[in-house]
Amino acid sequence: ETGVTQTPRHLVMGMTNKKSLKCEQHLGHNAMYWYKQSAKKPLELMFVYNFKEQTENNSVPSRFSPECPNSSHLFLHLHTLQPEDSALYLCASSQGHPGATEAFFGQGTRLTVV
């Protein structure tokens, strides 16, 4: 079992659907992140949670809604997505204290919006 687990691994959804991505980390970290990875583009940071509090929203459209009920779990709720939102969505975690700069990634969810 990896330290950061994401489900589902693959998701196909229509533009009117509502779905959620789930991430769970078993590393005892306090910070969790959502990244988007599109072809030919750098990893884009979407949201950061530190000790369950959202500390970063990188100008992400409201059709993406994160939720962090505790330091081990992170969700990304999706609704009325667009085809250009198709990408690999990666969850990551790290220690939350200053000086903790190493982030560890989950396997990702390959999202296709049709």
Added chain:
Amino acid sequence: QKEVEQNSGPLSVPEGAIASLNCTYSDRGSQSFFWYRQYSGKSPELIMSIYSNGDKEDGRFTAQLNKASQYVSLLIRDSQPSDSATYLCAVTNTGTASKLTFGTGTRLQVTL
């Protein structure tokens, strides 16, 4: 706009050779530097981190940092076909992982 630049490749090296991957960054305040390896269809895996000027060696991997030139590199000695992957450079200017900026990655192909 803080940027991390990498040549997208592919960089092709024969098995047993040294692969040299390069990365430049624009933010002079960057403090921490990382190399991630990403196999096709998989998630990024942290393989090296470096925080001060000079070289850092870990097995077949050596990370090199030159803050004056805003340049970080990764050398892979005795390259193996299993090293074929995309290598992502990431930097942060803070003391936490929350501000990581990634490059687009360099695809490495190790040929037999």
